[in-house]
Amino acid sequence: MKWILFAWKNVMRNKRRSLTAMLITAMGTAAVLIGGGFALFTYESLEEMTARDSGHVVLAAQRGFDNDEDVPLQHGLSGAAALAAHYAAQPGVRAVAPRIQFSGLVSNGDKSAVFIGSGVDPDVDFRLRGPQLDFVAGEAPGPSEAVPEIVIGDELATLMKVKVGGSLTLLGTTTEGNLNAVDAVVRGIVKTGVPEIDRRLVMTDIRAVQRLLLTDKVGSLAIYLKDTAQTEAMAAQVKSTHPELAVRTWRDLAVFYQAVRALYNRIFGILGLIMVVIVAFAMSNTLGMAVVERTREIGTLRAIGTQPGEVVRNFVLEGAAIGTAGAVIGMLAAGATTLVLLFAGLEMPPPPGRSIGYPLLLSFSPPLYLGATLVVVALAAAAAWFVSRRAAHKPITEALSHV
Amino acid sequence: MNAPTLELAVRASTVRLTDLRKRYRVGDDWAEALKGVSLAAAAGEMVALTGPSGSGKSTLLNLAGLIDTQDSGTREIGGKPVDGLDDAALTNLRREQVGFIFQGFNLVPVMNVADNVEYPLLLLGRPPAERRRKVAEILERTGLAGLAGRLPDALSGGQRQRVAIARALVKSPSLVIADEPTANLDSHTAQQIVDLLRELSHERGAAVVVATHDERMSAHCDRVLRLADGELLTGELQ
Numbered sequence: 001m002k003w004i005l006f007a008w009k010n011v012m013r014n015k016r017r018s019l020t021a022m023l024i025t026a027m028g029t030a031a032v033l034i035g036g037g038f039a040l041f042t043y044e045s046l047e048e049m050t051a052r053d054s055g056h057v058v059l060a061a062q063r064g065f066d067n068d069e070d071v072p073l074q075h076g077l078s079g080a081a082a083l084a085a086h087y088a089a090q091p092g093v094r095a096v097a098p099r100i101q102f103s104g105l106v107s108n109g110d111k112s113a114v115f116i117g118s119g120v121d122p123d124v125d126f127r128l129r130g131p132q133l134d135f136v137a138g139e140a141p142g143p144s145e146a147v148p149e150i151v152i153g154d155e156l157a158t159l160m161k162v163k164v165g166g167s168l169t170l171l172g173t174t175t176e177g178n179l180n181a182v183d184a185v186v187r188g189i190v191k192t193g194v195p196e197i198d199r200r201l202v203m204t205d206i207r208a209v210q211r212l213l214l215t216d217k218v219g220s221l222a223i224y225l226k227d228t229a230q231t232e233a234m235a236a237q238v239k240s241t242h243p244e245l246a247v248r249t250w251r252d253l254a255v256f257y258q259a260v261r262a263l264y265n266r267i268f269g270i271l272g273l274i275m276v277v278i279v280a281f282a283m284s285n286t287l288g289m290a291v292v293e294r295t296r297e298i299g300t301l302r303a304i305g306t307q308p309g310e311v312v313r314n315f316v317l318e319g320a321a322i323g324t325a326g327a328v329i330g331m332l333a334a335g336a337t338t339l340v341l342l343f344a345g346l347e348m349p350p351p352p353g354r355s356i357g358y359p360l361l362l363s364f365s366p367p368l369y370l371g372a373t374l375v376v377v378a379l380a381a382a383a384a385w386f387v388s389r390r391a392a393h394k395p396i397t398e399a400l401s402h403v
Numbered sequence: 404m405n406a407p408t409l410e411l412a413v414r415a416s417t418v419r420l421t422d423l424r425k426r427y428r429v430g431d432d433w434a435e436a437l438k439g440v441s442l443a444a445a446a447g448e449m450v451a452l453t454g455p456s457g458s459g460k461s462t463l464l465n466l467a468g469l470i471d472t473q474d475s476g477t478r479e480i481g482g483k484p485v486d487g488l489d490d491a492a493l494t495n496l497r498r499e500q501v502g503f504i505f506q507g508f509n510l511v512p513v514m515n516v517a518d519n520v521e522y523p524l525l526l527l528g529r530p531p532a533e534r535r536r537k538v539a540e541i542l543e544r545t546g547l548a549g550l551a552g553r554l555p556d557a558l559s560g561g562q563r564q565r566v567a568i569a570r571a572l573v574k575s576p577s578l579v580i581a582d583e584p585t586a587n588l589d590s591h592t593a594q595q596i597v598d599l600l601r602e603l604s605h606e607r608g609a610a611v612v613v614a615t616h617d618e619r620m621s622a623h624c625d626r627v628l629r630l631a632d633g634e635l636l637t638g639e640l641q
C-alpha cells in the first residue's frame with residue numbers, strides 16, 4: 001500500500017507529463033474499445049440478419065444445395081411436414097419453416113419481368129420470426145386461398161404498375177418441365193434495401209408455389225433456434241438423426257458475414273496494433289524522462305539499501321498507475337460514446353449493393369473492456385520495466401554524482 | 404609508505420578497512436585516488452576525515468559505505484569480511500547496517516519528513532506499529548516532531564539535514580557515512596548538525612565516518628584523520 005502511494009506521488013510529481021501519457025493511453029484505449037465495439041455490433045447484426053434470413057440450420061435433400069437441377073425441385077425434400085413437426089418439437093427450436101426458391105416471369109397483362117420467388121409458410125415467416133421485412137404498403141399474405149396472395153418488392157411493383165389489391169400472373173416451370181401459370185393478388189409491397197432483390201422479389205404461401213410447380217416437395221427446411229449459440233449442436237443433431245439429409249448452418253450460407261468479419265478483424269487488428277505501439281511509445285517516453293531526472297534519487301535509494309529490483313518495481317507500479325488511470329478514462333469515454341450513440345439514432349450510410357443504411361451503434365463487451373485494460377496496464381508496466389532497469393543497475397557512485 | 408595502524412580501535416571495531424587502493428582511469432592515464440589506506444572505527448565513535456580537495460575522502464567513504472569497490476585491500480563490517488559479496492548481499496548489508504548522510508541532503512522530494520525517515524524501516528520490513536514508534540521517537544530526538552507532515556521543499560537546509568540524520572539513524576545502523584554533511588550549511592547550523600550527529604550516534608552505538616573540509620567541524624569528532632593525495636597522514640586522538 002505504501003509503495004502504491006509512493007508510486008502515485010511520483011506520478012503526480014510532473015502532473016502535466018503524466019497527464020499527457022494518461023490521455024494518450026486513454027485515447028488509445030477508447031479508440032480500440034470504440035472500434036472493437038463497432039466491429040462486434042456489426043458482427044452481431046450480420047449474424048442476426050443472416051440467421052433471420054436463412055434460418056440457423058437449413059436441411060435439404062441430398063444435393064439440395066447444389067443448384068444444378070434440370071427441373072425445379074429435382075432434388076427437393078419429400079415428407080417435409082413430418083420432418084418439420086419432428087424438429088419443431090425439439091427443445092430450443094423456435095420454428096421450422098419450409099421454403100421453395102423458384103423463378104419465372106411475372107406479368108400484369110401488358111408486360112412481364114423476371115422474378116425470383118420464395119415460397120414460405122406465412123405463419124412462420126411473417127409472424128413467428130418478427131419484423132424483418134419493411135412493408136412499404138399493405139401487409140403479410142394470408143394462407144393460400146383459391147387466389148393466392150403475394151408480397152412483392154417495391155421496384156417490381158413500380159415496374160408492374162401495381163398497387164396493393166392489384167393482380168398479377170406468375171408463370172413458372174413445373175417439376176415436369178412444363179409451363180404453368182397462376183393468378184395472384186398483391187397483398188403487400190416491401191423494401192429490403194438491396195435493389196437487386198427489390199426489383200425481383202415475390203413471396204407467397206408455399207402451398208401456392210407447390211400448386212404452381214405441381215409438387216408436394218419443398219426446397220429446404222429452415223430451423224430457427226432460440227439461441228444462435230446452439231447452431232452447431234443442432235446441426236450435429238440433424239446429422240446424426242437424419243444422415244441422409246444435407247445440412248448447412250447460417251454461417252455456411254453467410255458469405256457476406258464471413259467477408260465483413262475477415263475484413264473488420266484485419267482493420268481493427270491493425271488499429272489495435274497501432275494503439276499498442278503509440279501507448280508503448282508514450283509510456284516509455286514519459287517514464288524514461290522520469291528515470292533520467294531521478295537518477296540521483298535512484299542512487300540515494302540504492303545507497304541506503306534498496307535493491308535494483310525494488311527500484312524497478314517502483315517504476316513498474318508508477319507505469320501501471322498511469323496505465324490504469326488512462327485505461328479507466330478510456331473506458332469511460334468509450335462507454336459514454338456507446339450510450340450517446342444509443343440515444344443519438346445516427347445512421348451509417350448504406351453498404352455497397354444496398355440502399356438502406358443501418359444504425360450506428362456500439363456493442364458493449366465486458367471481455368473486450370477487460371482485455372483492453374489488461375493489455376494497456378501490462379504495456380505500461382512493461383515500458384516502465386524496460387526504461388528503469390538500466391538505471392537501477394547503474395553504479396551507485398555514478399548515479400549519486402548525476403546532476 | 405606504511406599506513407598508520409589504529410590499534411586502539413581494533414577491538415570492537417565496527418568497520419575495518421585495510422590497505423585500500425583505488426585508481427581511476429583518466430584518459431590514457433590513471434589517477435591514484437587511494438594509495439593503501441587503512442582505517443578502523445569502533446561503535447559509538449565519530450571519526451573525521453579531513454584533507455584537501457581531491458585527497459580521496461569521498462573515495463574512502465564510498466568504499467567504507469559499500470557503494471563502491473577497491474582495486475585491492477580488504478574491508479570488514481562487524482568483524483565479517485564483505486569483499487566478494489555480490490551486489491544483492493552488499494545492498495542487504497547497507498540496508499541493515501549502514502546509514503548515509505549526503506552533502507546535498509538527498510531526501511525524496513515526494514515524501515514528507517515522516518515518510519522519508521520511515522523509508523529505511525519499510526525496506527527492512529518492520530511492522531507498522533514499530534515503524535510509527537521509531538519514527539516518532541527519532542523525530543522527537545532531532546527536533547522535527549512538528550514538521551512530520553512537511554515536504555522537504557518546505558524546509559530549511561538545517562532542517563533537511565536533520566531529516567537526513569533521522570533517516571540514517573532510525574534503524575540504529577552500526578555505521579554512518581557522512582560526506583561533507585555541513586558544506587551546504589552556515590557555520591552555526593553546521594555546528595548544531597555535527598553535535599546532533601555525534602550525540603545520536605553515541606546513543607545508538609553507531610560508528611560515524613565523516614568527511615569534512617572544515618577544521619572546526621573535525622574539532623567535535625572523537626578522532627581526526629588527515630588524507631593527502633590518497634594517503635593517510637596522522638591518526639590523532641582527542
Ligand SMILES: Nc1ncnc2c1ncn2[C@@H]1O[C@H](COP(=O)(O)OP(=O)(O)OP(=O)(O)O)[C@@H](O)[C@H]1O
Pocket residue numbers: 427428429434435436454455456457458459460461462463
Ligand atoms: N569517478 C572518477 N573518475 C575519475 N577520477 C576520479 C573519480 N572520482 C574521483 N576521482 C579522482 O580521485 C581523486 C580523489 O577524489 P575524491 O572525490 O575522493 O576526493 P575528495 O577528497 O572527496 O575531494 P573533495 O574534497 O573535493 O570532495 C581525485 O583526484 C579525483 O579527481
Ligand SMILES: [Mg+2]
Pocket residue numbers: 460461462582
Ligand atoms: Mg568528496
